[in-house]
Amino acid sequence: MTPLQFEQQHQQEWLELQALLSQLHKSLRGRSREGKPIAGERVAALYRRACEQLALARARAYPAYLIDRLEQLTADGHQLIYQRSEFGYEKLKRMVGVEFPRAVRAHSAYVWLALAVFAIPTLVLGFLVYFRPELILSVVDTYTAQSFEQMYSKSAAAIGHNRAADTDWQMFGFYIRNNIGISFRCFAGGLFAGLGSLFFLAFNGAYTGAIGGYLTQKGLGETFYSFVVTHSAFELTAIVLSGAAGLRLGHALLVPGRYTRLQSLVRASKESTVIIYGVVAFLLIAASIEAFWSSARWIPPLMKYAVAALVWTAVISYLTLQGRGAR
Amino acid sequence: MQQGTSAEVLDTIVTAETPEGILLELRPAGLPARCYAFLIDLLVRLALLYAFEIAALAAGGLGIALTIILVFVLEWFYPVIFELSRWGATPGKRSLGLRVVMDNGLPVTPAASLTRNLLRAADFLPFFYAFAVVSMLLRRDSKRLGDLAAATLVVYQPTPTARIALEEIAPLAPAVALTPRDQAALMALAARATRLTAARVDELAALAAPISGDSGRSGPEVTRRVLGVAQWYLGRR
Numbered sequence: 001m002t003p004l005q006f007e008q009q010h011q012q013e014w015l016e017l018q019a020l021l022s023q024l025h026k027s028l029r030g031r032s033r034e035g036k037p038i039a040g041e042r043v044a045a046l047y048r049r050a051c052e053q054l055a056l057a058r059a060r061a062y063p064a065y066l067i068d069r070l071e072q073l074t075a076d077g078h079q080l081i082y083q084r085s086e087f088g089y090e091k092l093k094r095m096v097g098v099e100f101p102r103a104v105r106a107h108s109a110y111v112w113l114a115l116a117v118f119a120i121p122t123l124v125l126g127f128l129v130y131f132r133p134e135l136i137l138s139v140v141d142t143y144t145a146q147s148f149e150q151m152y153s154k155s156a157a158a159i160g161h162n163r164a165a166d167t168d169w170q171m172f173g174f175y176i177r178n179n180i181g182i183s184f185r186c187f188a189g190g191l192f193a194g195l196g197s198l199f200f201l202a203f204n205g206a207y208t209g210a211i212g213g214y215l216t217q218k219g220l221g222e223t224f225y226s227f228v229v230t231h232s233a234f235e236l237t238a239i240v241l242s243g244a245a246g247l248r249l250g251h252a253l254l255v256p257g258r259y260t261r262l263q264s265l266v267r268a269s270k271e272s273t274v275i276i277y278g279v280v281a282f283l284l285i286a287a288s289i290e291a292f293w294s295s296a297r298w299i300p301p302l303m304k305y306a307v308a309a310l311v312w313t314a315v316i317s318y319l320t321l322q323g324r325g326a327r
Numbered sequence: 328m329q330q331g332t333s334a335e336v337l338d339t340i341v342t343a344e345t346p347e348g349i350l351l352e353l354r355p356a357g358l359p360a361r362c363y364a365f366l367i368d369l370l371v372r373l374a375l376l377y378a379f380e381i382a383a384l385a386a387g388g389l390g391i392a393l394t395i396i397l398v399f400v401l402e403w404f405y406p407v408i409f410e411l412s413r414w415g416a417t418p419g420k421r422s423l424g425l426r427v428v429m430d431n432g433l434p435v436t437p438a439a440s441l442t443r444n445l446l447r448a449a450d451f452l453p454f455f456y457a458f459a460v461v462s463m464l465l466r467r468d469s470k471r472l473g474d475l476a477a478a479t480l481v482v483y484q485p486t487p488t489a490r491i492a493l494e495e496i497a498p499l500a501p502a503v504a505l506t507p508r509d510q511a512a513l514m515a516l517a518a519r520a521t522r523l524t525a526a527r528v529d530e531l532a533a534l535a536a537p538i539s540g541d542s543g544r545s546g547p548e549v550t551r552r553v554l555g556v557a558q559w560y561l562g563r564r
């Protein structure tokens with residue numbers, strides 16, 4: 001059979017498949033623009049035939065334009081037929097209700113390690129700076145230290161004046177950009193054998209600790225702690241979790257087990273992405289709390305502490321208990 | 328498909344097998360194409376931001392907040408949003424005919440898109456995407472670190488090849504029987520004939536002259552006869 005005969009013989013089928021595929025491409029839920037259902041069976045049958053014809057055309061070394069045409073047809077069909085839908089309410093419900101907390105528990109060793117790498121520098125620097133405040137200058141410059149002092153000061157200008165609503169919004173934007181960035185870097189750093197994650201975790205821990213210690217020493221403890229205590233339930237957890245996901249990547253690269261390093265990395269990133277979904281949600285919640293609740297000065301500190309206790313309990317029990325019984 | 332060793336050395340094609348047992352050929356995009364795509368995307372992002380900022384200035388504090396949020400979204404999620412769209416590529420990639428697919432040729436999944444774009448932060452280190460550049464230059468499939476972890480590929484969108492347009496040349500029966508590989512080479516020559524200069528086609532056709540019984544001769548007449556054999560093999564008798 002010559003290429004031209006071959007083309008003539010199958011031309012009709014190819015055109016039909018092409019038309020069906022482009023309809024399917026533009027359609028929603030398998031219905032065409034006019035609302036008529038698209039014949040899936042017909043698409044599948046034609047697609048399989050096109051695959052067969054491509055194999056034949058290649059085996060017979062038919063001219064490039066024929067093979068290219070069939071290749072494109074089958075590639076388009078392949079993309080449409082085998083695509084997975086990962087969206088939808090059911091999927092989201094399962095992610096929140098089962099998969100995220102379960103993924104966190106499955107990575108508990110990494111979570112504990114990340115927590116230690118974050119918390120130990122926080123405590124060490126916190127106490128160091130508390131007892132020797134001049135050490136703050138080894139972490140931040142004078143200007144930053146002063147601006148932190150002003151931010152949490154009880155000065156007359158700030159106290160009693162609610163921050164204007166638009167400033168809250170501004171801070172919300174700032175928190176989102178800053179904190180999610182930190183978190184994502186903790187994750188991405190994992191690609192360097194986990195060292196990047198360790199560095200970012202320890203660095204941010206040390207920074208947080210130093211600022212905390214400094215402000216406590218200056219007697220601004222109450223403003224500072226009442227400010228951070230609520231949203232940190234989400235924010236610090238998110239940073240630790242993304243660090244843990246990063247450490248998982250690093251571990252997969254260092255100790256691939258029975259896989260190649262690349263396979264092992266791909267597996268690890270598939271599993272740890274579930275954690276990152278949750279981290280993004282956590283950070284958005286943290287930023288909203290930080291901008292609209294934590295910074296509100298009219299709420300008495302005691303009230304903030306009470307709410308914070310509730311929030312912390314809720315977050316920890318969510319991560320440890322949620323979705324345990326689910327199949 | 329028959330592939331010579333030289334083609335295997337030179338070609339960067341990645342093959343992915345479908346459940347139907349056919350091999351899809353994916354052509355990974357190299358560093359220059361992806362750099363241009365990145366620069367175009369950068370311009371698009373800056374333009375979006377600039378336009379938004381002008382509008383936001385009128386809105387005051389809330390506007391500033393939304394601008395900051397937009398900066399964040401453009402920084403981390405601009406590629407994710409576009410890659411999960413119907414086109415599977417950011418505007419920059421689309422304008423260069425590229426798209427992001429999974430290693431097996433399927434559309435990129437949300438998880439993979441998120442992974443490859445968050446790991447951009449690692450690719451960026453130690454300065455201006457140095458790790459990404461090194462990784463792309465070292466690998467034959469031009470993956471950056473994010474692509475490695477997410478098992479994704481940036482490939483050229485296939486473009487249809489032009490039909491062989493030789494209608495005016497009279498078909499001619501071959502003087503000797505051709506092996507399938509020789510037939511394929513002849514078809515390739517016929518397909519390219521209209522895009523080459525006449526002198527170059529003559530030169531190439533002279534190499535194939537034995538098939539039309541013109542060994543040792545060359546010139547426009549020999550070219551016509553060689554292309555006539557191509558016509559014959561195409562099926563025009």
